[in-house]
Amino acid sequence: MSETGRNPIDFPMALLAELTHRCPLQCPYCSNPVELEQAGRELDTGTWLRVIEEAAELGALQIHFSGGEPTVRKDLEEMVARARDVGLYSNLITAGVLLDEDRVGRLVDSGLDHVQLSFQDSEATGAERIGGYPDAQKKKLRFAGWVRAAGLPLTLNLVVHRQNLDHLPQLIELAVELGAQRAEIAHVQYYGWAFRNRAALMPTREQLERATATVEEARERLKGRLVLDYVVPDYYARRPKSCMGGWGRRFLNVSPAGKVLPCHAAETITGLRFDSVTERSLADIWQHSEAFEIYRGTDWMPEPCRSCERREIDWGGCRCQAFAITGEAGATDPACALSPFHDQLVALAEADSGADCRDFVYRRFANVVRRNTPMPAK
Amino acid sequence: MAGRITISEESVPRLPPGVKLRHDKARDQWLVQAPERVFVPDPIALEVIRRCNGEASVGAIVDDLAKTFQAPREVILGDVTEMLQDLADKAVMTA
Numbered sequence: 291m292s293e294t295g296r297n298p299i300d301f302p303m304a305l306l307a308e309l310t311h312r313c314p315l316q317c318p319y320c321s322n323p324v325e326l327e328q329a330g331r332e333l334d335t336g337t338w339l340r341v342i343e344e345a346a347e348l349g350a351l352q353i354h355f356s357g358g359e360p361t362v363r364k365d366l367e368e369m370v371a372r373a374r375d376v377g378l379y380s381n382l383i384t385a386g387v388l389l390d391e392d393r394v395g396r397l398v399d400s401g402l403d404h405v406q407l408s409f410q411d412s413e414a415t416g417a418e419r420i421g422g423y424p425d426a427q428k429k430k431l432r433f434a435g436w437v438r439a440a441g442l443p444l445t446l447n448l449v450v451h452r453q454n455l456d457h458l459p460q461l462i463e464l465a466v467e468l469g470a471q472r473a474e475i476a477h478v479q480y481y482g483w484a485f486r487n488r489a490a491l492m493p494t495r496e497q498l499e500r501a502t503a504t505v506e507e508a509r510e511r512l513k514g515r516l517v518l519d520y521v522v523p524d525y526y527a528r529r530p531k532s533c534m535g536g537w538g539r540r541f542l543n544v545s546p547a548g549k550v551l552p553c554h555a556a557e558t559i560t561g562l563r564f565d566s567v568t569e570r571s572l573a574d575i576w577q578h579s580e581a582f583e584i585y586r587g588t589d590w591m592p593e594p595c596r597s598c599e600r601r602e603i604d605w606g607g608c609r610c611q612a613f614a615i616t617g618e619a620g621a622t623d624p625a626c627a628l629s630p631f632h633d634q635l636v637a638l639a640e641a642d643s644g645a646d647c648r649d650f651v652y653r654r655f656a657n658v659v660r661r662n663t664p665m666p667a668k
Numbered sequence: 669m670a671g672r673i674t675i676s677e678e679s680v681p682r683l684p685p686g687v688k689l690r691h692d693k694a695r696d697q698w699l700v701q702a703p704e705r706v707f708v709p710d711p712i713a714l715e716v717i718r719r720c721n722g723e724a725s726v727g728a729i730v731d732d733l734a735k736t737f738q739a740p741r742e743v744i745l746g747d748v749t750e751m752l753q754d755l756a757d758k759a760v761m762t763a
Contacts, residue, residue: 301694303706349694351706379688379701404686416725442687444702470687471759472703514672514757519704 301349302576303535305378306543307338307555309366310358315385316422317410318650319449319484319491322358323557324659325502327546334616335365337567338346339372341544344572346376354406356383356554358546361393368398369586374401383447386433387426394436405437406474408447412460420453422652434468445472450501451491452643456500462508466516473516475505477523481558481610483653490650492642494524529600530607531625538586542576550575552582553648555610559619585609590620594628675726675752677745679763682722687760702760716748720761726752729734 309417311326333341344354353373360366361384371382382397383406389397407430411417414427437444446465450458458475465473477498478484478491493501505520512518524531534541534553543551549564550572551557557564565579576582588601595606607623615624615638617632624631651657675681676757683689688701689709698714700707714738728749730748734741755761 348690351692351699351701352704354704377690381703403688403701406703441685443684443703471684474704514674517759 302345302542303350303540304352304354304542305341305345305350306354306356306541307341307360307369308356308358308545308554309338309360309363309369309541310350310546312362313357313385313653314362314387314423315359315408315410315426316652316654317420317449317483318422318487318652319478320653320654321449321479321482321484321554323555324482324486326653326655326658328655331547332363333544333546333567334550335368337548337637338365338369341548341567341572342369342372342378343376344567345542346373346378348573350378352379352381354381354383355468359388361387361388367396370397370402374546379403384408384433385421385426385430387423388430389433389436390573391436393564394433394440398440398442402442404443404445406445406447407434407437408449409461409464410449411454412457412464416454416457420650421607422650422654431468432469438469440493443472444468444470445474446470446477448473449478450475450493451478452493452497453491455493455497455501455647458504459508462504462512462516462518466512471517472519474519475519476519476521477502478523479499479523479555479608479611481614483651485558485614486651488638488642489645489647492639492645493523495640497643498523498526524607524623525635527624527625528627529625530604530611530623532604533608533611533623536586536605537584538576538582539605541589542572544572550579550581552585553610556581559613562619592620595622595626598628673756673761673763675749675761675763677725677727677730677749679726679752680722680724681720681726681729681756681761681763683717683720684759684762687711692706700760702758705760707760712747713751716751717755720752 310332311322370380380402381404386407410420417427418424424428448461480488505518509518538552543554548566548568551564562581564581565575591606595601607625609619612621612623615635622629624635692699730745733744752761
C-alpha cells in the first residue's frame, strides 16, 4: 500500500484552516506570520463553513483546524460537524490549555477524528518558559487524558530546538505514557518568529546527530506501539526537504482573514499577492491564482534546479527559506549544497547554534513588526 | 500502554479509531484515511482491509479469500499476515 504523497495527484490533499492568530501561548518559533491578524479581521462562521464545503468539492481529503489556538473560536464544533458532513477527515491542532472535558465531548460528538497536542518540553518549568504560559503542562496532561478517555487517537506535536533537544528521550517517553499513537518530532523551521529567535533556538550539530540517533533507536524499540514522524532540519544537510510536498501541489492554507496560501509561512515572502476566499472560490484560487501558479511544478526553476534529477523529488525545496536567506523567493533553496548561498546558511546556523543567548522574543501582539525584513543577501 | 500487536491466524483485525476506509469520489479511488496520512490500497490490500471488520479472524478472512480468488490458502495466509503486521506497525490496523 502506498502513501499518496508518492503519487502525484492533481487534487489538494489537505486544507490547513488557520482559524485565528489568537493564542494563550507565546512560543518563540510560532509558524504564524510576524504580522499577526487581529481578532476583528477573522472570517465569520458562515464563510468558514462555505470554505470547508468548497475544500471537499475540490477533492481535499483532510482538514487541519489550526491557528493560533483554534479552540478560542466558539464555533469550532460547528465547523468540525460540517467537515464530517462533507466527508473530510478532521484534525485538531491544539495547545490543549483552553478546553474542559465537556468541550472535548462536544468536539467528539461533532465528529472530530484526531487530536494533535503540542508539548514545549518534558518538564513544566522549561515548557512553561518556552511557551510563555504558566500552568500549561498540568492542563495539557489533563487534556491528553480526556482525549484518550473519549477514544480519540492522539498525536503529540514536539517542536524541538537547542533549549529542549536534550530532553528528547523524555518527550518520547511522555508520548508513550500518555497513550499517544504518534509523535511528530519537528525541528524548528527558520522563518517568521523562529527567524527572529534563531540565536536562541538553533541546535548544534552534535545535538542534531544525537537527536537523530535517539529517534532511530526509539523507532525500533517502540515499533507497533508509537509511530515517530521526524522532520529533519535541512540547514546542516546537502539537499533540501520537499517542502509541503511541492508548492501548490498538496496543501491549501487559509489564513484567519481568508487569504489562501500555498503554505502557512508563504506570507513571509513579501511581494506575493494572495487571493481571498471572500473574493474568489477555493477551486478558482487553487487552479488559477498567481500565488499558486508562480512556483508550482518545475517550470519556474532556475539552474541548477531545472536540470536536477531531484527536481520532482524535492520540488526545489522551500521558497520561504530561499527568500529569507537570499531575498529571492525563486532562488535555489540555500539548504542545497549547489546553492551559492549554502555556505552562508551553514555559517549562519553554526554561528547561531553557538550564540550565548537564551532569551526569546515571544510571539505576542506587542512584539509584532510590520514587515519581516529579509536578511541582506551579502 | 499496550505492547506491539502481533498478527496471527487467530487475531481479529479491525481499523483502529481514527482510521477510515472510504471511497473518494473526486479520485474515484478507495483510500485509507489516518492521522495526517492517506494510503491508497492496491486491489489486493483493499480486499483484505474490507474484511477486517472486528468479527472475522485472520484465518476466516484467509479462507474467504482463498475461496473467492481460487488461490492456495497457505500463500494467502503468509501474504495477509505480513500485510496486516505491516499495517499494525504503522498504527492503521489493530487486533
